[in-house]
Amino acid sequence: MKHIKNIRLGIILTALLTFTLNTTFAQTHSERDLTSDEIKRLTTDRKLTADKVTTKMELAVIDSIQMQYELNEEADELSPADELYDGAWNNRYVKAYANISIPDSFRIDLSNFVMPVEGKITSPFGPRRRRFHYGTDIKLQTGDTVYAAFDGKVRVKQYERKGYGYYLVLRHPNGLETVYGHLSRFLVEEGESVGAGQPIALGGNTGRSTGPHLHFECRFLGQAIDPADIVDFDNFCTFDDSYVFQKYRVNEISMHNNKYTAYDRTVQYHRIRSGDTLSIIAGKYGVSVNQLCRLNGLRPTSTLKVGRVLRCS
Secondary structure, three states, X not given: OHHHHHHHHHHHHHHHHHHHHHHHHHHHHOOOOOOHHHHHHHHHHHHHHHHHHHHHXXXXXXXXXXXXXXXXXXXXXXXXXXXXXXXXXXXXXXOOOOOOOOOOEEEEEOOOOOOOOOOOEEEOOEEEOOEEEOOEEEEOOOOOEEEOXXXXXXEEEEEEXXXXXXXXXXXXXXXXXXXXXXXXXXXXOOOOEEOOOOEEEEEEOOOOOOOOEEEEEEEXXXXXXXXXXXXXXXXXXXXXXXXXXEHHHOOHHHHHHOXXXXXXXXXXXXXOOOOOOHHHHHHHHOOOHHHHHHHHOOOOOOOOOOOOEEEOO
């Protein structure tokens, strides 16, 4: 759109300059009669002048378009959220950010979210027997289309026999990375830019899987976030237009063993139960509703999800 505006501007300026030349000619020669030879010569001179002006304007427009093209190419070479990730771009591993500093708090824009696949939850985020399940499993049929959750770029396109199977990792401008596991077929290439809702793969049952499903993860700087904190899986949308990542909430269920969480035994947490409200929880721990909201990135009107852990002090 920008280059079209530049071309229009060039046409307008050329028209104005031509009008100015015509006006000057008329003013200069209106008071005396001209011979036919003089008229031809002046007309030719005026045309040559106008042609030079037009050529200069065309060159200026071409230079502007070329500059914009080069800027767009530079932007395409950068990875999404490049500054946040300190330039790190690894195409082999899901979690590849051991030396990157993690902010205490960061607001993540969720406004253009698209559900990767609409299905029932078959296994939630959390402890699973002797290991931790870092994503949410969503039921699908082999061959069902899987969609990109946000605009972004394909960082990882790999196969892991004893784990994810065929899987993709997308990094998004909002700072999140999303993981799509147990796929049967890729529809995008490594390094390809994708839009929210674009088909990126077909679902399957590859890797460590007992049936067709999508293993879906949300990660921030490599740290897993419970997708159910972000996505309302019953209604196939996000709970809000943004989500506040807070370091102490990373892997809350296993916070004692999380090296990224500075666990303080004086900090109190509450797991939401049926019937809980912000007022009830705030009264139980002696804090205000506003303080409770500030600690957990909530609003007074936010819907409380049963099972979610809130920080209360």
